[in-house]
Amino acid sequence: MKNIRNYGIETQCVHAGLKETKEGAVVTPIYQTSTFKFQDADHGARLFKGEEEGYIYTRMRNPTVEAMEDAVAILEGGAKALGCATGMAAVHTLFAATLKSGDHVICSESCYGATATLLANVMPNFGISTTFVDTSNLDDVKNAIQPNTKMIYAETPGNPTLIISDLKALSNIAKSIGAKFAVDNTFMSPVLQRPFELGADYIIHSMTKYLNGHADVVAGIIILKNEEEYPHFRKILNHLGGTIDPFNSFLVHRGLKTLKLRVLQQQENAKKVAEYLNNHPKVEWVRYPGLTSHPQYDIAQNQMKGPGSMIAFELKGGIEAGKVLMNNIEIFGLAVSLGGVESLIQHPASMTHAGMSAEARKQAKITDGLVRISVGIENVNDLINALDKALALI
Numbered sequence: 001m002k003n004i005r006n007y008g009i010e011t012q013c014v015h016a017g018l019k020e021t022k023e024g025a026v027v028t029p030i031y032q033t034s035t036f037k038f039q040d041a042d043h044g045a046r047l048f049k050g051e052e053e054g055y056i057y058t059r060m061r062n063p064t065v066e067a068m069e070d071a072v073a074i075l076e077g078g079a080k081a082l083g084c085a086t087g088m089a090a091v092h093t094l095f096a097a098t099l100k101s102g103d104h105v106i107c108s109e110s111c112y113g114a115t116a117t118l119l120a121n122v123m124p125n126f127g128i129s130t131t132f133v134d135t136s137n138l139d140d141v142k143n144a145i146q147p148n149t150k151m152i153y154a155e156t157p158g159n160p161t162l163i164i165s166d167l168k169a170l171s172n173i174a175k176s177i178g179a180k181f182a183v184d185n186t187f188m189s190p191v192l193q194r195p196f197e198l199g200a201d202y203i204i205h206s207m208t209k210y211l212n213g214h215a216d217v218v219a220g221i222i223i224l225k226n227e228e229e230y231p232h233f234r235k236i237l238n239h240l241g242g243t244i245d246p247f248n249s250f251l252v253h254r255g256l257k258t259l260k261l262r263v264l265q266q267q268e269n270a271k272k273v274a275e276y277l278n279n280h281p282k283v284e285w286v287r288y289p290g291l292t293s294h295p296q297y298d299i300a301q302n303q304m305k306g307p308g309s310m311i312a313f314e315l316k317g318g319i320e321a322g323k324v325l326m327n328n329i330e331i332f333g334l335a336v337s338l339g340g341v342e343s344l345i346q347h348p349a350s351m352t353h354a355g356m357s358a359e360a361r362k363q364a365k366i367t368d369g370l371v372r373i374s375v376g377i378e379n380v381n382d383l384i385n386a387l388d389k390a391l392a393l394i
């Protein structure tokens with residue numbers, strides 16, 4: 001569709017990226033092929049030399065993948081996008097394409113666990129160091145700057161604390177020192193947060209979450225603001241090999257059509273669930289960007305179009321109370337991940353972080369009663385009743 005960038009996000013969700021076919025297919029078909037035939041030897045030579053546009057091999061380029069990449073680039077208001085096998089493949093490819101030995105990164109301390117592990121334990125093997133700071137505190141960010149700081153990497157709202165960092169302010173700090181600014185926009189999606197409009201150079205997503213939205217795919221993506229960087233990123237991704245496959249691209253592209261409907265309905269439900277939890281006597285506190293009690297409520301109001309559908313809360317009664325809730329809750333699935341149409345619930349102290357010592361959990365601000373929920377599109381009264389029944393047993 002011509003001028004798709006000028007249309008509203010609802011129209012972009014439905015139409016962006018479609019590859020017109022001679023058969024007139026309304027959605028881009030799944031090109032489930034590993035490789036593409038050349039017309040003759042010279043044609044193959046021209047494609048490899050880059051003298052002619054065309055498809056060679058699916059790791060390098062595939063029409064179904066490209067359609068989905070175009071759609072996400074348009075939705076985020078970026079120039080180009082690179083589909084990756086997982087969110088972590090996107091994070092790694094971003095670092096590999098932008099950093100070199102001797103460089104330093106400043107990263108949000110409240111970020112996805114595997115991102116933190118990659119930066120803390122793997123990247124040092126390649127000469128890249130990282131300082132983790134509370135990126136909601138700009139003085140801490142400034143104090144972490146080194147002469148070799150080449151990237152500020154922010155996840156906001158951060159996982160699992162939902163701490164919010166001021167993207168515009170971080171982008172200004174990055175600019176002032178000539179560093180790049182990357183944002184993990186997974187928790188918000190382009191429906192609720194527009195990092196390029198706030199100064200980001202790169203956006204990454206775990207498309208496993210809201211973009212696909214149906215909990216049936218793992219996938220990631222890097223979106224570039226600057227088209228000139230695309231050939232370099234494409235080369236790095238092709239050589240690292242973490243590309244997405246055509247079938248998963250098709251599923252994500254299908255999920256994108258309902259992105260706005262899903263995200264807004266999940267958010268409507270989450271607002272009510274957060275309100276309910278906030279008034280519950282067995283809940284110590286609720287962390288949700290839509291509640292005035294959120295420490296960065298004002299920043300949330302300014303830079304986000306809505307509070308989203310992730311809620312963290314602290315149960316009175318610690319680990320045992322958490323277990324009672326987990327073992328008795330209906331509808332909510334006991335599972336990690338988030339952003340799908342189904343509601344999920346997670347108690348780090350008895351589940352994902354049970355292997356950590358109590359001391360280490362405390363250090364990581366994972367309190368014993370901390371519960372994280374991803375609110376889905378079910379009937380909100382059913383969700384509240386499910387919480388009510390399980391909380392009554394504590």
Ligand SMILES: *Cc1c(COP(=O)(O)O)cnc(C)c1O
Pocket residue numbers: 086087088089112114115155159184186187205206207208209218219220
């Ligand atoms: C899930 C997630 C990732 C990693 O994505 P995968 O698809 O699991 O590899 C990165 N960042 C955030 C914020 C996530 O929630």
